[in-house]
Amino acid sequence: MSVVKKLVSLDSVVANELESLSKTLGVTQKELIERALDFYFDHTDSITAKKISDDVASGKEKVYDAREVFKELGL
Numbered sequence: 001m002s003v004v005k006k007l008v009s010l011d012s013v014v015a016n017e018l019e020s021l022s023k024t025l026g027v028t029q030k031e032l033i034e035r036a037l038d039f040y041f042d043h044t045d046s047i048t049a050k051k052i053s054d055d056v057a058s059g060k061e062k063v064y065d066a067r068e069v070f071k072e073l074g075l
Helices: 010-024 030-059 064-075
Strands: none
Touching: 010 030
């Protein structure tokens, strides 16, 4: 996996907590941030999926049968 550098500014309380927790867990701050972001992204995926399901159920979002799509595309 490739690595991309990002420069972020953190509130001092958050930065201190990050430093303390990384020392306690024996992992780098980079690794802790990556784990936290992975967890957060998984969480927001579930929120997005629920919203889409709710939109489909309420009729705001239409679901198409694959056969309809293939037919429309001439496949």
